[in-house]
Amino acid sequence: MRLRRSKGGRGKLEFADAGVNGEPLLVVEDLHTSFRTGRGTVHAVDGVSLTVGRGQTLGIVGESGSGKTVLARSIMGLLPAQDVIKSGTVHFAGHELTAMTPEELRQVWGAELSMIFQDPMTALNPVKRIGRQITETLRLHLNMDRSEADATAVELLRSVGIPSPEVRVRWYPFQLSGGMRQRVMIAIALACAPRLVMADEPTTGLDVTVQAQILDLLRELQRERHMAVILVTHDLGVVATRADDIVVMYAGRIVEQAPAHTLFNDTHMPYTRALMDSIPRLADPSGMRLHAIAGRPPDLIHPPKGCRFSPRCPYVRDKCRESEPPLRTAGSRDHLFACWFPLVNGVPTAPSGRVEARPAPVSPAPRPVPDSFADAVPPDRAPPGDAAVNPEAGVQSP
């Protein structure tokens, strides 16, 4: 049992030890988050359900504006109270976060559930020494005294690969490089050995060469400490080899959800496919145009009727514009997708009148990202118009 906060015993929360009852660590059910704005209500998260097992990694992927950051903060309960409408439940380690008082949430934050922010320059307090920014959590949640906390901070900095940590603890964030600052951020997030870490675009602000180092460090520490990680990113390439499960979000909703290898091997949702195509490949000839997804994410105040991706979907049909596809399963129970005409082997299950609108991929080479799955990706991605596949083939109606 990890019992770790005293504060006079008032409203003390106890957490069951890992894996006692075999329940997932985090269960999110039908989470909705909307913001009241001058223009209307923005439905940033619209009915999201997901689970994360102990020690597992969940990748949440989507474009900017798809609601992934709001989802991460909604799960934590970190959004401001003003002008936010929330519904749905979040269960974490046997406690319902959505039913907690702010006091109780504060006992969970930083101790059992912590967050790594995107930009380590703005997320670290510029006028506080980094050591102090680590020790304040240690002292709050673990009731350490000053010298004990100082010593632990040095060890934490060492564990995230910061050289001469006993000197660096006295430094200010502006004296460190971007990669070092993100290491400090990880040290802060992991200080109290949380069960779950939310990493919101943890490497977006960093140099590409540093990105991999930080992600590898995070994975290493995750294995060492057996903690779960939610990795929020716009880059499918980042989560491809690092996540157990992947959730693809579009316009506040989950559009496809599957174990990582299933998602890459057997993509059903055209949006997911488009995200994969937008990853530049080393095999591409130099000077080739990047595959951008045409159009922009929809207005979340007035989301489009029918499938929210329909205005940008290369395979759109009338049905897509009229009614919204539910999140359903196909062959395997753990692969969910929201599409009326899902792709099968990279090919839509029904011909579409707008096929020409989509630039055909120049290179039919397999996806480079998940090496182990590469051979499972169909090498011949025939032009979608040629596919004479039964619309419902391989798909079970919900």
Place this chain on the structure above:
Amino acid sequence: MAKYLLRRFIQLVVVSFIISVLAFLLVHLLPGDPTAVILGPNDTPQNKAILLHQLGLNKPLWNQYTIWLTAVFHGNLGQSYLNRESVTHILATGFPIDLELIIISQVIAFAVAIPLALVTSRRPNRPVDNVATTGTFGMLALPPFVIAPILVAVFAVGLHWFPATGYVPFSQNPASNIHGMILPSLAITAGSIAVYYRLLRSDLISTLQEDFITMARSKGLSSRFIMWRHAFRPSTFSLLAGAGVNIGALIAGTFIVEYLFAINGLGYSLVAAVNQRDYLVVQGISLVVAIAYVVIQFFIDFLFTVVDPRVTRG
């Protein structure tokens, strides 16, 4: 840090030098011949030459300046034409009064403005914030000469809590000294509260939007801890700069309040000296006020380094 402060200190010395030259020239730029005034009916060319020699006024200007400056460093700023009182003595009695008024009024101003801003900035444009913001706007609109009579009418004449006028030196009776200084300080403090509150509130509101505040919340820290330990310090730049200017303006700038409460501070002496063309008194007070202003700015520059380490190392 040391390098930054050294640079600021050199600036302080240079500015003080310029101030001393200007204060010195102040008397020379004025029209009129001092020998004519002193000699009166005995104003013959011969007497005049002797007097010029005695007074050293026939020496080159730079030489007169160095002689004057040496005297200043020895604490001799000359004496009043009117009553032969030494300027140093006028400063020695007036300056502590200004200092006391400033200290009491500023302590009250910070003690009110800082907690108020910390409370209201968390929920901007909510009822509490609106009341405080409107209230301070009113304080800003009320000049000391309106507030002072109201304070006197209510707390001195009406309730008899404080004396209406008069000054008791601190060395004579500390308790009644402070007792007598409360109303004048309150008359000055209203404007300062309004300025400090507004500067700090707007900086706090923008600081609270920063990622590091969300980060601090995600660590489970309490709102109180976040406000004081994370948000306050990075939000004090405008407050410090504003306080520097404001306090500087209060040195010898509290004439109206001193007049209303019959306290002979520097401001009172300065205005009286100007009216009576008592130039050496004007010169002495101007010099001290200007130097005090520069010293305050130096101190504010030092506080910037305490508030934000990036000032000296970035």
